[in-house]
Amino acid sequence: MAETAPNAPLRSPLSHVADRLAAATRASGGAIRLAELPFLAQIDLRLDAKGPAAEAVGLALDLQLPLQPNTAVRAGESTALWLGPDEWLLVGPPGTERDLESRIREAAGDEPVSVTDVSAQRTTLLVTGPHARDLLAHGCSLDLHPRVFGPGRCAQTTLGRTQVVLAAREEPRAGFWVLVRSSFAGYLADWLLDAATEYV
Template sequence: MAEITGESPLASRTELLAETSVPGSLDIGEIPFLTQVTLRVAPEGAAAARVADTLGAPLPGPGTSAVAGDLLVLWMGPDEWLVVGEQGRAPDVEEALHKALDGEHGAVVDVSGQRTVVEIAGPRSEEFLNKGCSLDLHPSSFGPGRCAQTLLARTEATLLRRHGATPVFWVLVRSSFARHLADWSADAAAEYGEGAVLA
């Protein structure tokens, strides 16, 4: 398997994001080069059932995600899911999903280079994200495992709330818009920085 070479979409913003983060309140950083594989298949039928068996978890419904072993599966549309895993897993995931489709109508495409992931964590993460996103991110409306395609800082993104006691969100953003999102984040987080008064 060939190794990934080159820079991640936010390599030039790593220091900026580190400086933007506020210990104990808000932590922002890139998780680069994750495996991302798009799956298209009719949700009802033998092929979808075989995919679920292969993944070890049912395909999630609208607005949700599922943990499938060491993979995450995000609902992206009525017949579309995004399978996310550690770097370098794409060939194995593609092969397993193609085998599960078994020639039936569907599609499996490696889109790992299309997006990067920005992780936003900490007690202020909901408030921070709502500066540029209109979704209600309160846990009662957007709890752990929820995902949605939305606009964040006028940028198309997929937002996922991870499981855990402390709020943690993944923002899956197209590589070509990632630097814009990082620059917006630095500006939007300025009020939480050193010397700021946090209510």
């Protein structure tokens, strides 16, 4: 078993390419911005969307769970992404995963729910800029036109042959979140950097 220093700082899955992401952003002159958003809290939630727990959890989080397929809802610093009829991914600021989990469990009470902290499973790439959609379209089979995949939309899909959760952010010019498994993050970052050469 490998030994680790007890107080060693956490390293994000893409810390080794942070300089390259920043360099590509500078070289594009603002056409593309690539950055990692490391350590976001991510909670996988499963419950009956029509049961009493759904409303109670929504009230506890001040965030109504989206019921329309492939949509996302943001309230405050938290976002709920629809993954299936009874499954959501809750995303919050780094370090809030325990708070989110305890609030969900307390609100659900004895109702059947599944609450799993998956924060360490994925990291998040931020892709913004006027050509963000064009860049993503190079490797994603979804129709990313704003009329189809506009702000507040999300989907489980593939990007550069890598499984991701893709979310179009609701804020103006906020771009996209690309949530990718940590083990594939380096590959996907390399793919994005290669595809971005068209804009630099």
